[in-house]
Amino acid sequence: MSSSAMKARITVTLKSGVLDPQGKAIEAALKSLGIDGIEGVRQGKVFDLEVAGTDATAARATLQTACEKLLANTVVENYAIEIA
């Protein structure tokens, strides 16, 4: 990573109401391990990115385009952008 780059994290999650069979399977696996008290699991994805430059506003715009065009399928997924 060059010195003039920013670290960013994009979190992609399923929208509420969209069935998540993988989350359900993980929830069941946790129960079978005897880990109690978990009432729901939703699985998502995390992307760590390095964005050139130091302009956070420009970086956010770039990352938003990346999410809309590829990283998230906005029919079923939400995304959140964090820039460090």
Place this chain on the structure above:
Amino acid sequence: MHAAVVVFPGSNREADVARALRLSGAKVSLVWHADTALPAGTDLAVLPGGFSYGDYLRCGAIAGRAAAMDAVRAHAARGGLVLGICNGFQILCESGLLPGVLMRNVDRRFICHRQTLRVERTNTRFARAYTKGQVIDVCVAHGEGNYFAEPETLARIEGEGRVAFRYCDAAGQTTVEANRNGSLNSIAGIYSEGANVLGMMPHPENFVEGLIGGTDGRGLFESLAA
């Protein structure tokens, strides 16, 4: 009928669909995903089944943005025919050519079995050799075939009569048991607004010769070639 079958890294059903098309009299070319144009005179672009880009990110997500897909989009916009089977259906949804998305099967299992479908519509270039309500016997083989669309989108698809096929039992009933992947409204395939784009999870190309076990898939290729 000149068909162009687009091959992505990880496609694996291009030879089968090419064979089914040729059996019905079509001329077939293979197009590489990085190509920026379809062959001159292409009537039908086909996105075959497989695991393009290893299903990385989401099934069909990366293929949906390949260079050849710009050519497929332009072809569809001109009214050209596009057929996406299995991973091809996923690619069509990811590329925006068809609405909705194919999610993980409801029981999380990869399913691979013979499947009966009900033909919902026959006044299209893809299904005119079938009769409305006909039950056809084909195959499915997928892990992510669970069709999902937002309620307004689903209502629009249904309202415009854009469902091509539904999963059904042998008697043509759309039961929960027959809808193994959990698709909304038992949807197995849908058309675009102009019905020139068809995406479907089942594999009609598997059943075009009696020797292999069935010929019910042949109607689709004969419809196209006629």
